Structure formats: C-alpha cells, structure tokens
Amino acid sequence: MLYIRDLTKNYGSFTAVDHLSLHIPKGDLFGFVGPNGAGKTTTIRIVCGLLKASSGSVQIGSTAAAVGSSEMKRLIGYVPDFFGVYDNLKVREYMDMYGSMYGMYSRDIAKLTDDLLELVNLSDKKEFYVDTLSRGMKQRLCVARALLHNPQLLILDEPSSGLDPRARVEMKELLKNLHSMGKTIVISSHILSELSEMCTSIGIMNRGRLVAAGRIEDIMRQISGGRRIHIRIASEVEPALRMLKEQTDVTVESVREKELIITHRGTEEEVCALIGHIIHNQVILTDFYREAGSLESLFMQLTGGGAS
C-alpha cells in the first residue's frame, strides 16, 4: 500500500530522516514509534506532500503519482499532530468546506457528514461551533474530516497527545473500528504501549533511522535475552522454587513472598510445558503472566539510553 524508499530529509547539515525504507501492506494498522525528534512527523509530512524530501521516493498503491500531486492527495487522509479550527464555523459547515476542497458537491457532503459524524460519535454536535468542542471532539472531528474523500490511507500524527484518558480510549476504539472496516491506518506515537495493543505492525524509529519494523509478533520474537514471567502461587514457595531452579531454561530473578519473577529462554511451547509441569508438581498457581513491558524494553534498547 505505502512504499517508502530511501527517504532522506536534511535540514541544513542535520539529517532528520536518514535513508528510511518502509512498506506498509494494505489493511494494516501500522504504529510508527520513536522518541521525540526521531523524525516521525517529518516522514509523515513528506508522505502527505507538505514537505519536500531531500531524496528518496514515496509511492501509494500502484499509482505512479508524484508526492504532492492531486491524485496522491486523494489517497491520503491526514490528521496532523497540532491543528486548529476556525471560529464562527459550525461542524456541518466545517465538513462542507473541506469536502468542497476535494471537489465534492454540498449535497453529497451533507449525506456523508451524517454518516461520518455518527462514526466518530459527534452526531449531536452537528450544529455546534467547532471552536466550542473539546479537544477530544476536535480530534475526532478531524478524523471524520480526513475520511470525507474516502482515502485509502489514513495517517494520524500523535493522535492521543493532549487528550485525557477517556478521550484516548474513545480515539483508540474509533481507530480499531476503522481498521476493522478495512482502512489502512498509520499512527505515530512516542508511547509504545499505546500502540502495541491495537496495531498489527509497528516500525521503531530513532534519530531518523528505522531500527526495527514488522508485525508485532515478529518483533516480539526478536526480543533478545530472556522473557520475564511473573508467577504467583498460593501453596508453599520452597518446593516450587526448588522445582523451578531445576529447569535448564529458567533463571529465577527475584522472590517476594508468594511472587516469583523468572526469565525463560525457551520457545512458546516450552513455556506452555513449564506451566503443565508446575501444576503437575502440586504447586497451586494463581497467576502466570508475561511481563507487559517486554516490548517496551526492546524499544528502550533499540532507541538507546536517552530515549525518554
């Protein structure tokens, strides 16, 4: 769907994006992660035709259209990281204005607007002035606006920055919803955990370079070293501990009352076998879970110490 080849952007002597190559397949929900200043916004602005690349190419679908051309712009719906709205303009008129900028007729836009506002849960705000909406609502309105011309690719730059937790959840639901409708979506964020639970694939960027990219499962498999697993047991700790220490793939990292943290270097199947083995040894398990931050630690590792 989206092919980026050897994309480079220099600001004077500073390289904001450094030979970035990336392919995002159709129907993906792609998470674009990297610390602040990694070059995510720069990449996105180049794809949207808002910035001229120093070198490299961007292609969407099978069209040979150039970046910034009208055909290319029809294929992309863009929600910027920071955006404003106009005063004295109603939601309905806001949609109408942008629709007509894509050469659509007011009557068609009016029909579409109803559907899209329904989708982003703003139906009751149709006659409100846009500058009176909350930030979360503006963001969803901006998504609705970006969908007006039925683009094949929806790009959102840091969609949840500046939103309260509730608005974040709503935004996440909306994006999942859109993804299930078959849209290809690219989301950028500097927070990995925000993306890891909804994206199908991610790309990790640092200092202008793409350091890892692929499907979430593949990336998880790449994680070097052990996998931290938390175990909580209800029975005596001693026999369980003894048993775990006998396992070749397991290192016990810490023991705190009834909670053990271990690292397991084996495959997924071996982890399953371990659970069976523990239960078989009359140890009563109440919890057995993999540490959620494992992707996070990869991220920290890849983006170097100064990531935050």
Next chain:
Amino acid sequence: MRIRLNPIVKKELQVTVRSMRLSWGLFAYEGVLTMAFLLALAVIQETTSYMSSGNIYSYLIYLFPVLAVAQVCIVALIMPIITASSISGENERQTFDIMLTTCMSPLSIVFGKVSSAVLRILFFVAAGTPIMALSFVVGGLSWSYLFYFLLAIILLSVFSGSVGILCSSFCKRSISAVILSFVIYFCIYILTFLPMIFRAIFGNGNAGESMLVLLFNPGVFFEEFFMQIMTGRSIFGPEQGSAFLSDDVGIVTYLLARGKVWMFVSAGCILALSFLFMALAAWKVNPMHSGAGRKPGRKKVE
C-alpha cells in the same frame, strides 16, 4: 451544471457575515463617509458664501471626488491588512497544513483568499453607495461614473489584496506580513516616480519613456481616473500644459497620453502586476517548491 464557489470564498463569507465585526465595520465606514460628506458640504457652503456670484450648485460637483477619494483611501488601507493576515493567519491558527493536503491547488487557495477579501470590501463599497449617490444627485454627475468608480475600486482592492497575500506567503507572522505589505505598497507608490525624477534632473529635463513605469502606480491611476471623470481630460494631456510632455517624449508615451488610453493601459498593467504577485504567492506557498518547507506554528500541548 452546478456552479461551484471557491470553498474558501464560501467559508470566509459565511464567517464574515456571521461576525459582529462586519456590522461595526460597516457602521464605522458609513460614519467616516458621512463625516467626509458633511465636511465637504460645509466647506463648499463656506467658500461660496464669500463669493459674490456664489452659485453653490456648480461647486457641489466636488462632493463626488471627496467621497470617492475617502473610499479609495480606506480600501487601500484595509485591504492589505485583510489579506496580509490571511495565509500567515492560517499558519498561526494551524489550519493551513490541512488545507494544503486537500485537493485545493496553491493558486486556488491564493485566489480564494484574495477574492473573498475583495468581496468583503465590496460589502463596504455597496454600503457607501447611498452616500455616493447623494453626491451624484446634488452634484449632477452621470450615473455611469458610479459604475466606473466601482470597477476602479475593485481594481484597487485586487491590487492591494495581492500585495498583502504576497507578504502573507513570505512572512510567518501576520503582524510582520502587514508591516511588510505596507512597505511594499508605499514603495510602489513612491519608487515608480524615481526614473522620471532622475530623468528630469540628469537628463534633458524631459521625462519621456521613464514615465511608463507610472502605469503600474495605482495612485497615478486614480489621479488620472478622477481627472478624466471631472474634466474629461488626461493629466498627461497637452491641454494641461504638462511639463512631462513636449514633442520629443517618445512615441509610446505620446500615444498613451491621448484621450483615455493611459487609464485603460494602466488598469491592465496594475491587474497584470496583481496576478504576478498572486502567482508568486502561490509558488511560495506550495510545499513542493520551498526548500526547507514551512515550519508550522507550534503550540505547546496543554
């Protein structure tokens, strides 16, 4: 076929008509014009009462130029302010990026901005028409002049609007765009006289072809326009005993100074210059042309 309005024009008109600013603006505009009208009337009355043969009616014809010049000045001042803040204002409000990712071409964005500003000015001019009409009734001028005046003021607003939009595309902040557009504006008014003055000082005292630069000067255009309306003659015409014009001015200048030719050619030149400015603004706004790209105005995340 359905007629499609430029989306920017449609939106700006919607917003303008809705805002209280328009009502107050119209009120102020009418106020200034009425003051000018009354002041002119008082001056005429005063002057004629001193003259023995005081026939006030023959002087009332001067009501028209007073009101017209007042309108020209107001338009010339307001228009650059409106357009100079248009693109940099979008940029400050962070709405411009979204506009650029739509299918609007930079040229149609610039056109839309200028024409919505021209339409806004026309609200004011239309509101001033009754007072203008009064000067026609008591002044006894032909109604067709009112129409010509409308065309001239549209020309002026297109020109000053294009200067404004050009500055708006170059400046990040609206305020600097407004200042820059006034600087450019007055340069066009004043510097176009320079070739002629140089020629007059260092040459043989004859302005000749160096006068042609004045075709681009809206100030000279309006001087000529009012001269034509009030007297039917050209400011460059031989009847005026013009110092610029002797026999060896050069054939082009000589031809231009006949009848109304200068006025029309000048209108064409000013219009062409306006389109040049708009095209330049569109070129500058296009992200595919400017090397580093516009850095969008960034707001702190709250």
